[in-house]
Amino acid sequence: MKASELMVKCLENEGIEYIFGVPGEENADFIMSLEESEKIKFILTRHEQGAAFMAEIYGRLTGNPAACLGTLGPGATNLITGVADANMDRAPMLVLTGQGSTLRLHKESHQIMDVVDMFKPVTKWATSIYNAVTIPEVIRKAVRLSRTEKPGAVHIELSEDIAKHQVDAEPLEPRRFRRSVADDKIADQAFALISKARKPVIIAGNGTIRRRAAKQLRLMCEKTGIGVLSTFMAKGAVDMDADYCLYTIGLGSKDYPTLAIDDADLVITLGFDMVEYHPRLWNPHKNKTILHADFLPAEIDEYYHPELELVGDLAHTIWMLNERLTTHGVPDYELSQQAETRRLMQNELAEHANDDTSGSIRPQKMLWDARKVMGPEDIVLSDVGAHKMWIARHYHCHEPNTCLIPNGFCSMGFALPGAIAASLVLPQQRILGISGDAGFLMNVQEMETAKRLNTNLVMLVWEDHAYGLIAWKQESEFGRHTKLSFDNPDWMQLASAFGWHGHHVEQSSQFADTLEAAFREQGPSLVVAPVDYRENMALTRRLGEMTEPCPVAS
Known part of the structure; x- marks a missing residue:
């Protein structure tokens, strides 16, 4: 068989269920071989970074790796932020990239760069397949390393000429080992x-x-x-x-x-x-x-x-x-x-449960209502921004892995592609992604992926027309912030353009009902709410006054 066919068989043998990505010329043989697989689903994404975030969430939810795929050069560089995020957040993942022919790797050549060296700092292991006969060993080692504590990303490069080589080899049988224990x-x-x-x-x-x-x-x-x-x-x-x-x-x-x-x-x-x-x-x-x-x-x-x-x-x-x-x-x-x-934290969490505001909604209120709407096994995914700090402090869970926050590498643009992967892994659960307006637009193209897959998910966007977390940090340290504001699209037209349901809610008393209505809709839904980020500095001031353990009530 061809080397690309052997690679697919090895991935099947390891139980790989999903490969997310964007194909290119240099991995065409692999993609054609993958099309013949009855066990692995290839999910075409609209950007390689989205593919990496999807593979990350699959890994975090299942404990097993999925793969993200890109071609050489810009396809590989587009993957790297999501790969770094997965690796630092301890998610098992395989990263598959194409490469130009080995006949031109030694010299200046179109789109050629040292992809393996580029991935080494953000993976547990990065390697190129130099001989097709080694594919079974490479795949077995890659999956084992990605799953081994602490889990992370492993990168495999396959050059276009090696992918075509004829090879006589078989996949290695996966054999698990028991982790060592403390003395x-x-x-x-x-x-x-x-x-x-x-x-x-x-x-x-x-x-x-x-x-x-x-x-x-x-x-x-x-x-x-x-x-x-x-x-x-x-x-x-x-x-x-x-x-x-x-x-x-x-x-x-x-x-x-x-x-x-x-x-x-x-x-x-x-x-x-x-x-x-x-x-x-x-x-x-x-x-x-x-x-x-x-x-x-x-x-x-x-x-x-x-x-x-x-x-x-x-x-x-x-x-x-x-x-x-x-x-x-x-x-x-x-x-x-x-x-x-x-007791003190419980009081904080409930303080704004009965808010009745118009024009903007406090973060605490939205998260209190979100917790009521979400079941114990439902999944919340947080993007990165000021909203992440509020989710961390105010959204709490009954079960492990039901609130997924990127907090090692902390990459913006995580929530939408992550929510798509979560909906594939757990189609019976409610999936809620929460983004700021900045983070959401970083991977907005994946709205098309969500619609094409007909995923049932809700994306909640907290709109403040700014890089809110940076403004919060700068104001805390310097007493003011630099120019961080921007304009947004007409959100309802954006939702309609991608075939999503759309909701805009400015009344806090209507927030829970709007979220509930979005979850009852078939297919992806966008909920946009203007957020009252005056609460950011109010929280900073309150926490800044906290210096000693609180007196314990007798």
């Missing part, structure tokens, strides 16, 4: 630390949204009552309704949840990725006793110097601690500050 003696020492503490708190990171890890974390908290602070990407690791849920950390300012860290004498980090929330923000004096449990050893950092590290499969690590709690009993903890932290 028993270290687990004993960790349990001793937890037993000695009086006010322990847990920071749950990206690693805890794996289903098995979340289950064990909840069991630990049910036993001990220890409160859990979730990073942006760990939402739903514990149920928002549980007494031990202390909501989300990650804002640059001190907030009610961080007061629980101030009060703690032991910080237990589980699956924590430093890219989300730098420890200097929650351990500024470098004096916190830290217990690190993760798939990998801790990153070296002066503000994050753990007393002890439990390195290995995270679910198994938490299980080991739970077994010791069952055998030796639960220590007597003093967690009144954590209870007060939860």
Whole structure:
């Protein structure tokens, strides 16, 4: 068979379900071979970046890689932002690019650049296929690496001439391995630390949204009552309704949840990725006793110097601690500050539940209503902008992986293509993407993809006619902001042009009903709401006054 046919068979053998992308001349043989596949669906996108975001969300929701595809040169460079986002957010992904003939790679030639070297900084592994007979090994290694903790992106380049080579080879059988586990003696020492503490708190990171890890974390908290602070990407690791849920950390300012860290004498980090929330923000004096449990050893950092590290499969690590709690009993903890932290945040979340404003709607109100409209298993995807900070603080979850926020690489333009992928993976769930007007227009062309696939999703655009997060940051630091405003299209005409349903809502009392109506429509729907971003600086001022743990009610 041709090398391109062998590559497709290897991908089928690995259980790859989707390839998202834009074909080109140099991967024509691969695309023709892919067309014959009965197992892999090729989703034609309108930009390679959209394809990468779609593959990322598939990976985050399933734990298995999908592929994104581009040709050489500009097709490959268009992929790179989405690939970097997936890699830093720990999503398994395969990145497939074409390349010119090996007969011209050594010299100046049309569209030729070193794509493999370009992808190395943003992937776990990047390689070119130099000999067709190695394809089974390359694909097997790529899938294994992409899935191995911590997951990420792997890039494979196939030159146009090698794709045509005849080859006599067969796919390698996928064989899984059990992840290594933490040492028993270290687990004993960790349990001793937890037993000695009086006010322990847990920071749950990206690693805890794996289903098995979340289950064990909840069991630990049910036993001990220890409160859990979730990073942006760990939402739903514990149920928002549980007494031990202390909501989300990650804002640059001190907030009610961080007061629980101030009060703690032991910080237990589980699956924590430093890219989300730098420890200097929650351990500024470098004096916190830290217990690190993760798939990998801790990153070296002066503000994050753990007393002890439990390195290995995270679910198994938490299980080991739970077994010791069952055998030796639960220590007597003093967690009144954590209870007060939860009460204060609950009051914040409900403060604007009954808003009745016209002309613009507060972020808090839109998120309160969105939570009411969305079921426990439904999916919210946040783009990047000021709205992301509000979603992180005010939208909370019952289940893991039901609020997807890019918070490692933080790429704008994520939500619309991500929502398309989510609707393919979970067609029975409600899918809500939330974007600012800036982020939405960065990948607006994927509205056509959503309509062509007849996906059932709702995109909510918070309109402020500006790069709102940059304005917020500049005003916080400098007392003013630079020129950041822009004009927008007529949103309803835009929706109509792409064949979407469209809704514009300015009355806060009508917001929930509008969102509900959008979800009842067949096909994609656009909901646009002017957002009251005066709340940005109001929040900054309020959090800026928060310096000490709040007094605990007697």
